[in-house]
Amino acid sequence: MRTIAIGFAMVLLLTIAGTSVRSQESEYSRKGADTCLSCHDNTATLAIFKTAHAVPSDSRGPFGHGQLQCEACHGPGDSHAGRIRRGEARPPIFAFAADSTAAIESQNGMCLECHGSDVGFGWHNGAHPSDEVACSDCHNSHASSDAVLHVATQPEVCGNCHRLQRNDTMKAFTHPIFEDKMTCTGCHSTHTDDIANVMARSTVNDTCIDCHAEKRGPYLWEHAPVSEDCGLCHAPHGSNHSGMLTKRAPLLCQGCHAQSGHPSIAYGTDGLASNMPSQFLLGQSCMNCHSQVHGSNHPSGSKLMR
Ligand code: HEC
Ligand code: HEC
Ligand code: HEC
Ligand code: HEC
Ligand code: HEC
Ligand code: HEC
Ligand code: HEC
Ligand code: HEC
Ligand code: HEC
Ligand code: HEC
Incomplete structure (x- = not known):
C-alpha cells in the first residue's frame, strides 16, 4: 500500500515538474529532516516538533524510529532538497493546502497512509466529500496547537465553511458554542462512516439526550x-x-x-x-x-x- 502511494506521489511530482518519468528519479533524502531543516528552519515549520506527530518514541509516527520524518507527509524530497544551478527552478515537493497543486484525494492519501484505520473507511463515505475537503482544511499539522481539536477554537474552523450554521450560533438563543463551552463536534461526527448520519450518536435524539438526559423518557x-x-x-x-x-x-x-x-x-x-x-x-x-x-x-x- 505504502509503495503504491509513494509511486503515485512520484508520478504526481514528476507531472507537476513537467518532466518525464524517465528523466528524473524521485528519492527520499538521505539525512531526512536534517536536510530539510537546513533551509526550512522558521518557527512556523519547526512548531511541528511540539505536536503529537513528533514523539520520537512512537514508532508509528513520522518522527519515530525508521520513519521518513518530514517526507512521511511531503513525499520523496531528495531532488527538491538538492543543489540547483543558478537560474534553475527548484524541483517541487509534495505540498498541502494553498501550496498544493496535487488533487485533494492524493493529499488526503498521504495522511491516510497512517490514519487508514482510525479515520479510514469512514472518511470515504462520510459527510465531508473526500475529493473536496482536505484533512488540512481542518487540521493544521505544523501548529503546536491544532485549532480544530480545541473547544475554544474549533467553531471558527468549521464556521469558515459553514457560514449559515455559524451565523445561527450568534442568534439570541443558542448553545454556548461561541462561549467556549461546547463544540460543533459535541453534536457532529466529522469522520463519520455513514453519510446519512452526521451526528455524534446514531440519531439526532440520541445525540441530544447525551446531554439532556431528562428528556429521554420513556414517559x-x-x-x-x-x-x-x-x-x-x-x-x-x-x-x-x-x-x-x-x-x-x-x-x-x-x-x-x-x-x-x-x-x-x-x-x-x-x-x-x-x-x-x-x-x-x-x-x-x-x-x-x-x-x-x-x-x-x-x-x-x-x-x-x-
Ligand atoms: C536548499 C534549500 C531547501 C531544502 C534543503 C529543502 N527545501 Fe523545501 N523549499 C525550498 C525553497 C526555496 C522553497 C520555496 C519554493 C518556491 O517557492 O518555489 C521550498 C518550498 C517547500 C515547500 C512548500 C511547497 C511549495 O511549493 O511552496 C515544502 C512543503 C517544502 N519545501 C518541504 C521541504 C522538505 C520536506 C524538505 C526536506 C526533504 C525540503 N523542503 C528541503 C528550499 C529547500
Ligand atoms: C504530519 C504530516 C507532516 C509532516 C510530518 C511534516 N509536514 Fe510540512 N506540512 C504538512 C501540511 C499538512 C502542510 C500544510 C499546512 C499545514 O497544514 O500546516 C505543511 C506545510 C509545510 C510547508 C509550507 C508551509 C508554509 O508556510 O508555506 C513547509 C515548508 C513544510 N511543511 C516543511 C516541512 C518540514 C521541513 C518538515 C519536517 C521537519 C515537515 N514539513 C513535516 C504536513 C506535514
Ligand atoms: C507516519 C505516519 C503518520 C502520517 C503520515 C500522519 N500521521 Fe497523524 N498521527 C500519527 C501518529 C502515530 C499519531 C499519534 C496517534 C496517537 O497518539 O494515538 C498521529 C496523530 C494525529 C492527530 C492527533 C493529534 C493530537 O494532538 O492528538 C491528527 C489530527 C493527525 N495525526 C492528523 C494527520 C494529518 C492531517 C496527516 C497528513 C497531513 C497525518 N496525520 C499524517 C501518524 C501519522
Ligand atoms: C471537517 C473537519 C475535519 C476534517 C476534514 C478532518 N478532520 Fe480529523 N478531526 C476533526 C476533529 C473535530 C477532530 C477531533 C475529534 C472529534 O471531536 O471528533 C479530529 C480528530 C482527528 C484525529 C485524532 C484521532 C481521532 O480520531 O479522534 C486524527 C488522527 C485525525 N483527525 C485525522 C484526520 C485525517 C487523516 C483527515 C483526512 C483524511 C482528517 N482528520 C480530516 C476534524 C476534521
Ligand atoms: C473546507 C470547508 C469545510 C470545513 C472547514 C468544514 N466543512 Fe463541513 N462540509 C463541507 C462540505 C463541502 C460538506 C458537504 C456538504 C455540503 O456541501 O454542505 C460538508 C458537510 C458537513 C456536514 C453534513 C451536512 C449535510 O448536508 O449532511 C456537517 C454536519 C459538517 N460538514 C460539519 C462540519 C464541522 C463540525 C466542521 C468543523 C469540525 C466542518 N464541517 C468543517 C465543508 C467544510
Ligand atoms: C446541539 C447540537 C448541534 C451543535 C452543537 C451543532 N449542530 Fe450542526 N446540526 C445539528 C442537527 C440536529 C442537524 C440536523 C441533522 C439532521 O437533521 O440529520 C445539524 C445539521 C448541520 C449541518 C447540515 C445542515 C443542513 O442543512 O443539512 C451542518 C453543515 C452543520 N450542522 C454544521 C454545524 C457546525 C459548523 C456547528 C458548529 C458551529 C454545528 N453544526 C453545531 C446539531 C448540532
Ligand atoms: C454536548 C452537550 C449538549 C448536546 C449534545 C446538546 N445540548 Fe442542548 N444544551 C447544552 C448546554 C450546555 C446548554 C445550555 C444550558 C444552560 O445555558 O443552562 C443547552 C441548552 C439547550 C436548550 C435550551 C436553550 C434555552 O435557550 O433555554 C435547548 C432547547 C437545547 N439545548 C436543545 C438541544 C437539542 C435539540 C439537542 C440535540 C440536537 C441538544 N440540545 C444537544 C448542551 C448540549
Ligand atoms: C413539540 C415541540 C418540542 C419538541 C419535539 C421538543 N421540544 Fe424541547 N421544548 C419545547 C418547548 C415549547 C420548550 C419551552 C421553551 C421555552 O422555555 O420558551 C422546550 C424547551 C426545551 C429545553 C429547555 C428548557 C427545559 O425544559 O429544560 C430543552 C433543554 C429541550 N427543550 C430539549 C429538547 C430535547 C432534547 C428534545 C428531543 C428529545 C426536545 N426538546 C423536543 C418544545 C419541544
Ligand atoms: C387555558 C388552558 C389551555 C390552553 C392555553 C391551551 N389548551 Fe389545549 N387543551 C386544554 C384542555 C383543558 C384540553 C383538554 C380537553 C379535553 O380533555 O377534552 C386541551 C386539549 C388539547 C389538545 C388535545 C385535543 C383534544 O381535543 O383533546 C391539543 C392538541 C391541544 N389542547 C393543543 C393546544 C394548543 C396547540 C394550544 C395553543 C394554541 C393549546 N392547546 C392551548 C387547555 C388549554
Ligand atoms: C411536529 C408536529 C407537532 C408539533 C409541532 C406539536 N405537536 Fe402536539 N402532538 C403531535 C402528535 C402527532 C400528537 C399525538 C396525537 C394523537 O395521539 O392523536 C400530539 C399530541 C399532543 C397533545 C395530546 C393530545 C391528546 O389528544 O392526547 C397535546 C396536548 C399537544 N400535542 C400539545 C402540543 C403543544 C402545546 C405544542 C406546541 C408546544 C405541540 N403539541 C406541538 C404533533 C405535534
Missing part, C-alpha cells in the same frame, strides 16, 4: 414529535425564539394541531371578548396549560398539562 404520556426528532421544534444551532424554538408558540404547535377550540388570535373580533386577552395565547401561550410539552409522567397527564 407515561409521550408527545409523539419529541420521541421522533427534537429538531421538529428546536433549531439546534440557534434561533431568535426563546428555548431555541423553530417558531414561537402558538404557531409552533399549530403547525401540527388544529385550531378548533383553541383560538389563534390574542384578541377576539366580536363582542365582549374583544377586549379580553386570550388566556390561550399570552404568556406561555399553549404552554400556559400544556406545560409538559416533552411528555408527562402524571397519571392524568394525557393532555400534557401536568
Whole structure:
C-alpha cells in the first residue's frame, strides 16, 4: 500500500515538474529532516516538533524510529532538497493546502497512509466529500496547537465553511458554542462512516439526550414529535425564539394541531371578548396549560398539562 502511494506521489511530482518519468528519479533524502531543516528552519515549520506527530518514541509516527520524518507527509524530497544551478527552478515537493497543486484525494492519501484505520473507511463515505475537503482544511499539522481539536477554537474552523450554521450560533438563543463551552463536534461526527448520519450518536435524539438526559423518557404520556426528532421544534444551532424554538408558540404547535377550540388570535373580533386577552395565547401561550410539552409522567397527564 505504502509503495503504491509513494509511486503515485512520484508520478504526481514528476507531472507537476513537467518532466518525464524517465528523466528524473524521485528519492527520499538521505539525512531526512536534517536536510530539510537546513533551509526550512522558521518557527512556523519547526512548531511541528511540539505536536503529537513528533514523539520520537512512537514508532508509528513520522518522527519515530525508521520513519521518513518530514517526507512521511511531503513525499520523496531528495531532488527538491538538492543543489540547483543558478537560474534553475527548484524541483517541487509534495505540498498541502494553498501550496498544493496535487488533487485533494492524493493529499488526503498521504495522511491516510497512517490514519487508514482510525479515520479510514469512514472518511470515504462520510459527510465531508473526500475529493473536496482536505484533512488540512481542518487540521493544521505544523501548529503546536491544532485549532480544530480545541473547544475554544474549533467553531471558527468549521464556521469558515459553514457560514449559515455559524451565523445561527450568534442568534439570541443558542448553545454556548461561541462561549467556549461546547463544540460543533459535541453534536457532529466529522469522520463519520455513514453519510446519512452526521451526528455524534446514531440519531439526532440520541445525540441530544447525551446531554439532556431528562428528556429521554420513556414517559407515561409521550408527545409523539419529541420521541421522533427534537429538531421538529428546536433549531439546534440557534434561533431568535426563546428555548431555541423553530417558531414561537402558538404557531409552533399549530403547525401540527388544529385550531378548533383553541383560538389563534390574542384578541377576539366580536363582542365582549374583544377586549379580553386570550388566556390561550399570552404568556406561555399553549404552554400556559400544556406545560409538559416533552411528555408527562402524571397519571392524568394525557393532555400534557401536568
Ligand atoms: C536548499 C534549500 C531547501 C531544502 C534543503 C529543502 N527545501 Fe523545501 N523549499 C525550498 C525553497 C526555496 C522553497 C520555496 C519554493 C518556491 O517557492 O518555489 C521550498 C518550498 C517547500 C515547500 C512548500 C511547497 C511549495 O511549493 O511552496 C515544502 C512543503 C517544502 N519545501 C518541504 C521541504 C522538505 C520536506 C524538505 C526536506 C526533504 C525540503 N523542503 C528541503 C528550499 C529547500
Ligand atoms: C504530519 C504530516 C507532516 C509532516 C510530518 C511534516 N509536514 Fe510540512 N506540512 C504538512 C501540511 C499538512 C502542510 C500544510 C499546512 C499545514 O497544514 O500546516 C505543511 C506545510 C509545510 C510547508 C509550507 C508551509 C508554509 O508556510 O508555506 C513547509 C515548508 C513544510 N511543511 C516543511 C516541512 C518540514 C521541513 C518538515 C519536517 C521537519 C515537515 N514539513 C513535516 C504536513 C506535514
Ligand atoms: C507516519 C505516519 C503518520 C502520517 C503520515 C500522519 N500521521 Fe497523524 N498521527 C500519527 C501518529 C502515530 C499519531 C499519534 C496517534 C496517537 O497518539 O494515538 C498521529 C496523530 C494525529 C492527530 C492527533 C493529534 C493530537 O494532538 O492528538 C491528527 C489530527 C493527525 N495525526 C492528523 C494527520 C494529518 C492531517 C496527516 C497528513 C497531513 C497525518 N496525520 C499524517 C501518524 C501519522
Ligand atoms: C471537517 C473537519 C475535519 C476534517 C476534514 C478532518 N478532520 Fe480529523 N478531526 C476533526 C476533529 C473535530 C477532530 C477531533 C475529534 C472529534 O471531536 O471528533 C479530529 C480528530 C482527528 C484525529 C485524532 C484521532 C481521532 O480520531 O479522534 C486524527 C488522527 C485525525 N483527525 C485525522 C484526520 C485525517 C487523516 C483527515 C483526512 C483524511 C482528517 N482528520 C480530516 C476534524 C476534521
Ligand atoms: C473546507 C470547508 C469545510 C470545513 C472547514 C468544514 N466543512 Fe463541513 N462540509 C463541507 C462540505 C463541502 C460538506 C458537504 C456538504 C455540503 O456541501 O454542505 C460538508 C458537510 C458537513 C456536514 C453534513 C451536512 C449535510 O448536508 O449532511 C456537517 C454536519 C459538517 N460538514 C460539519 C462540519 C464541522 C463540525 C466542521 C468543523 C469540525 C466542518 N464541517 C468543517 C465543508 C467544510
Ligand atoms: C446541539 C447540537 C448541534 C451543535 C452543537 C451543532 N449542530 Fe450542526 N446540526 C445539528 C442537527 C440536529 C442537524 C440536523 C441533522 C439532521 O437533521 O440529520 C445539524 C445539521 C448541520 C449541518 C447540515 C445542515 C443542513 O442543512 O443539512 C451542518 C453543515 C452543520 N450542522 C454544521 C454545524 C457546525 C459548523 C456547528 C458548529 C458551529 C454545528 N453544526 C453545531 C446539531 C448540532
Ligand atoms: C454536548 C452537550 C449538549 C448536546 C449534545 C446538546 N445540548 Fe442542548 N444544551 C447544552 C448546554 C450546555 C446548554 C445550555 C444550558 C444552560 O445555558 O443552562 C443547552 C441548552 C439547550 C436548550 C435550551 C436553550 C434555552 O435557550 O433555554 C435547548 C432547547 C437545547 N439545548 C436543545 C438541544 C437539542 C435539540 C439537542 C440535540 C440536537 C441538544 N440540545 C444537544 C448542551 C448540549
Ligand atoms: C413539540 C415541540 C418540542 C419538541 C419535539 C421538543 N421540544 Fe424541547 N421544548 C419545547 C418547548 C415549547 C420548550 C419551552 C421553551 C421555552 O422555555 O420558551 C422546550 C424547551 C426545551 C429545553 C429547555 C428548557 C427545559 O425544559 O429544560 C430543552 C433543554 C429541550 N427543550 C430539549 C429538547 C430535547 C432534547 C428534545 C428531543 C428529545 C426536545 N426538546 C423536543 C418544545 C419541544
Ligand atoms: C411536529 C408536529 C407537532 C408539533 C409541532 C406539536 N405537536 Fe402536539 N402532538 C403531535 C402528535 C402527532 C400528537 C399525538 C396525537 C394523537 O395521539 O392523536 C400530539 C399530541 C399532543 C397533545 C395530546 C393530545 C391528546 O389528544 O392526547 C397535546 C396536548 C399537544 N400535542 C400539545 C402540543 C403543544 C402545546 C405544542 C406546541 C408546544 C405541540 N403539541 C406541538 C404533533 C405535534
Ligand atoms: C387555558 C388552558 C389551555 C390552553 C392555553 C391551551 N389548551 Fe389545549 N387543551 C386544554 C384542555 C383543558 C384540553 C383538554 C380537553 C379535553 O380533555 O377534552 C386541551 C386539549 C388539547 C389538545 C388535545 C385535543 C383534544 O381535543 O383533546 C391539543 C392538541 C391541544 N389542547 C393543543 C393546544 C394548543 C396547540 C394550544 C395553543 C394554541 C393549546 N392547546 C392551548 C387547555 C388549554
